[in-house]
Amino acid sequence: MEDSVAMAMERRRAAEAARKERIFNTRNRVIGLDLSKLETQVTEKRERERVEREQDKAFESLSAMHDALLQQQFEEEESRRAELSRELIQFRATHQRAEDSRDADLNFKQLDLNPPVSEKDLGPSSMQVFQGGDGMDREQKKAQMEENERFLKAQTQEKEKMRFHKNQTELLWGRAKVQQDLRELQLSAVEDKCKKEAQVALSMYNQAQASERAQQQKMDKMKEEGENFMEVWHMMTSDLLTECPEAAERRGEGSGPRVLLDRWKGMSAEQLNTIRKQREEQLTAKERQREAERQRKAAWDSVLMAQSREGEEEEKRESERERQRRTELDRYNMQLAREQEAHQQYLDKNLYTNRPAASYFTQFGSSSR
Known part of the structure; x- marks a missing residue:
């Protein structure tokens, strides 16, 4: 029973302390606290961090995939290069042997210290010539040398033929070039002749135009002089210089006199x-x-x-x-x-004679009730 009472008192004390903290907190009391807005901000921040983590993971996986593809391409390139190197070595070993070259008889010539011996001259115990040996190697080398000489002659003939064809081609090309130059000279001469004829025709046309323009100017000048003479004669014989006062007035139909400004004298x-x-x-x-x-x-x-x-x-x-x-x-x-x-x-002197002490003011606001 006493434990339950003590626990109840402790709960009340804790609730009172929490209530004091809420009430006497200046920030919460003056500014206020928007819990819904804070929760929304926290949720948005967590969502943003989650999206950033997913983006980082996607970037890492993409980078790893690119690295794997680059490594695979590098390995394939290395294997392709090794295969090409092996094929090149095999080709050289098969088709480009030194002993098969044209000058193999000079580089691989061996001195024949032992002259050829016939089997009839040898006894059973001589054991110098055996079946499957290289007794016939000299004939094979001789045949090969003859084959190489024939091949060399064929190559020489082929080169001579190619040189002859090249000379013929160059000769034909030179002739075509000379003909083309002659053709260009002829065309240039014809073009110069056409230009000269066109210039002569243009000069004649310009002379005709100039003479026609001079004739037209002469006729225009004569016409202008005639018009000027007629205008002077009209001014001399008109009412303007004769100062006829009736010439400045003209009666219209159904209206008063009208003054003609070009004839009015005052x-x-x-x-x-x-x-x-x-x-x-x-x-x-x-x-x-x-x-x-x-x-x-x-x-x-x-x-x-x-x-x-x-x-x-x-x-x-x-x-x-x-x-x-x-x-x-x-x-x-x-x-x-x-x-x-x-x-x-x-x-001050009669009513408020009992002044309160400082403890009187500090007793307020000490409790949440």
Whole structure:
């Protein structure tokens, strides 16, 4: 029973300590803690790390596969080179032996110290010539040497024939080259002749064009001189220089007289008098309008002056009222200050006489309840 009570008290103490840690933690109380957001971030980070690990594994496997392929290619290349080397050695050993060369009779010639001996001259106990020996080796070598000489002669003849064919080919090629050069010279001569003929034809064409252009310019100049003469004659005989006043007026159908500007020589005295009279009437009307405008402006200025004076007087009255209100407000504030000072002295000297100690303030906030 006592153990269960002690365990219950211990649980309460632990819960109280955990509750104090949560409540009195400034970070959690002021800033707050978003557990769902933190869990989401942790999950995203784990997923990102898992994806990175899988990518690293995939890269490692791909690199290993590439290394294996490169190693296999290298081994195949080495085996191919070794096989080619073996085949080359075998080919040289089979088809390119030194004793089968053309000068083998010089390099592998052996002195015959023992002359050939017939079997009839030898007794049973001589034992110098045996069946299957090299008694006939000299004949075989002689036959081989003759074969080599025939082969050498055939090669020499073949070389001579090839040299003859080459000389014939070079001779034919030289002849073809000479013919081609002659053909090019002929074509060049024909081309030069055609160019000269084309230049002669072009020169004749240019001369014909120049003469035709000169004739055309001469005709244009004569035509322009005739037109200028006709224009001067028309100006001399027209109404413009004869100063005929009726020529400047022309009556249209159903309309008043129309002035022709190219023939007009000026206005008459009646037209000038009419224009002067209209100008005087316009000046008089303009002066009357200016006088009316001056009177209207003077009246408007007087109205503005009166309004300005009234506004200044109103501003003075308003400033006086504002000064009086400020004076009354200062007086009221001073009264309030005196009352507050007296109230504060009452609180300090009469009411708040028992000041609390520092332990009074530290007892608060020590428990979570």
